[in-house]
Amino acid sequence: MKNTSFQFVLTATFVLLATAIFAQKNTLTFTPLPLTGKLGLQYERKISPHQTLSVEWQHWESSKRNSSAFAFFGFISSSSNATTISGNRLSLTGRLYAKKGARGWFGEGGLYAGKFDVKKVESSSSWSVWGFLEGDFFGSETHKVTRYDNVRSHGFKLGGGYRKQIKSFLIDYSAGLEMSDTRSEVVKIAPRLRFGAPYARIQMGFQF
16 A cells, blocks of 8 residues: 555656646646745646645654653652654645635645654663762663664645735645554654644745
8 A cells, every 4th residue: 555655646746747838827836835844845736726736745854852850859860852753755735725716715635655764862861969979979871762764654634724825926824634654663753653643834835
């Protein structure tokens, strides 16, 4: 299923881009993503007065960090962890707009396929104030790295949003859910790739 999804997205991307030269004025949309840690470029083509089809390439460089500390009667402990996800994703998305000309409220759905490197670094330390005062330091440190390379993540998304357009300039606001098919051991350290992960985006671009 994973290979089939990737081949379908890739084939549809080539077909859509290959037919772009035959598109008439005002039926092509180019939309770059803002600086959100998931940079991308999107090409959108109008296929009917209310419908569009788009392909998008995303580059992920996201990071999430957590830290905590605890002190009790002279014993101090701290812990931290950082998870990074880096890679690329290709998606094919269809939209149905409430108004003609691809503007206003819309619903969207599509398929995507990507490959990522996932890394989690966990560190913890503890030590005793009393031992330090007595000249006999007592403490410990641990450091653990979990890494998965070339992780394939495929799935589909469902959502909706609103497009505000001023002449040829446009801004898209969208949100929904992504249903990913990712290895369970990877999802444990990178919940962003889990089945049913929410997404929210702001996109800017031009219609021509």
